[in-house]
Amino acid sequence: xxxxxxxxxxxxxxxxxxxxxxxxxxxxxxxxxxxxxxxxxxxxxxxxxxxxxxxxxxxxxxxxxxxxxxxxxxxxxxxxxxxxxxxxxxxxxxxxxxxxxxxxxxxxxxxxxxxxxxxxxxxxxxxxxxxxxxxxxxxxxxxxxxxxxxxxxxxxxxxxxxxxxxxxxxxxxxxxxxxxxxxxxxxxxxxxxxxxxxxxxxxxxxxxxxxxxxxxxxxxxxxxxxxxxxxxxxxxxxxxxxxxxxxxxxxxxxx
Ligand code: BGC
Numbered sequence: 555x556x557x558x559x560x561x562x563x564x565x566x567x568x569x570x571x572x573x574x575x576x577x578x579x580x581x582x583x584x585x586x587x588x589x590x591x592x593x594x595x596x597x598x599x600x601x602x603x604x605x606x607x608x609x610x611x612x613x614x615x616x617x618x619x620x621x622x623x624x625x626x627x628x629x630x631x632x633x634x635x636x637x638x639x640x641x642x643x644x645x646x647x648x649x650x651x652x653x654x655x656x657x658x659x660x661x662x663x664x665x666x667x668x669x670x671x672x673x674x675x676x677x678x679x680x681x682x683x684x685x686x687x688x689x690x691x692x693x694x695x696x697x698x699x700x701x702x703x704x705x706x707x708x709x710x711x712x713x714x715x716x717x718x719x720x721x722x723x724x725x726x727x728x729x730x731x732x733x734x735x736x737x738x739x740x741x742x743x744x745x746x747x748x749x750x751x752x753x754x755x756x757x758x759x760x761x762x763x764x765x766x767x768x769x770x771x772x773x774x775x776x777x778x779x780x781x782x783x784x785x786x787x788x789x790x791x792x793x794x795x796x797x798x799x800x801x802x803x804x805x806x807x808x809x
Pocket of ligand 1 (some may be wrong): 647696697698701704740741742743747748751
C-alpha cells in the first residue's frame with residue numbers, strides 16, 4: 555500500500571477530483587480528513603464508502619480561504635489520527651469571466667479560495683511537519699492553466715499561475731526539512747466544474763477534438779497520480795509540476 559498509515563487532508567474533498575483522491579488515498583491505506591463547505595450528506599456518504607472498503611475517514615466543515623479554517627483542519631488531523639503527513643490543496647473555483655468582465659468580488663473570491671488557501675495551507679502544514687520532524691508532502695491541485703491561457707477565465711489563470719510559483723518557491727524553502735511541494739496539473743476532467751461544457755454537445759465535441767487523447771479525464775485518473783506523488787514512490791520529486799492532461803497543452807492544429 556502506497557500510503558499506509560499516512561494521514562492526508564483533502565480540501566474540497568467531497569466532490570470532483572477531491573472525492574476521487576479521498577477514495578484512492580484511502581484504498582492505499584491512508585487516514586483521511588475530508589474538508590468541505592457544502593453538502594454534508596455527500597461527505598457522510600463518502601465516509602461510509604471509505605469505511606465499507608476498510609479505510610478510515612473523518613469530515614470537517616471548514617472554509618479554507620481563512621487561516622482559522624486551515625488551522626482547524628490540521629488540528630482535526632492530529633486529534634483524529636495523531637499526526638499529519640500529506641496536505642492536498644484541492645479546493646478551487648472558477649468564474650469563467652474575462653479580464654473585462656471580472657468584478658472585484660469575483661477576483662477576490664477566486665484568489666482566496668484557490669491561492670490564499672494553498673499558500674497558508676502550505677505554511678500551516680509545513681509548521682506541523684517540522685514539529686513532527688519527519689518531513690511531509692504538500693500537493694497542490696493546480697491546472698494546465700498555471701502555464702497556459704484560458705481566455706474568458708482570467709482570475710482562475712492568475713490563481714493557478716500564482717500556485718505555480720508558490721510550489722517552486724516553497725519547495726526550495728522547505729526541502730531542508732524533508733518536505734516536498736508539488737503541483738498536479740489536470741487538463742479537462744469530468745467534474746462539476748466542467749458541468750456546463752459537458753451539458754453542451756457542441757462545446758464538448760470541440761473540447762474533445764482539442765485533446766490528443768480525444769476525451770476528458772475521469773477524476774480517478776487524476777487521483778491515481780495524486781497518490782503516486784504523495785507517496786515515497788516520488789521521494790525525489792519536488793518544486794515542480796506534473797501534468798496529467800491527455801496532451802491538451804501540446805495540441806496543435808498542424809499548420
Ligand atoms: C478548468 C476547466 C477547463 C480545463 C481545461 C481546468 O483547469 O477548470 O474549466 O475545461 O482546465 O482547459
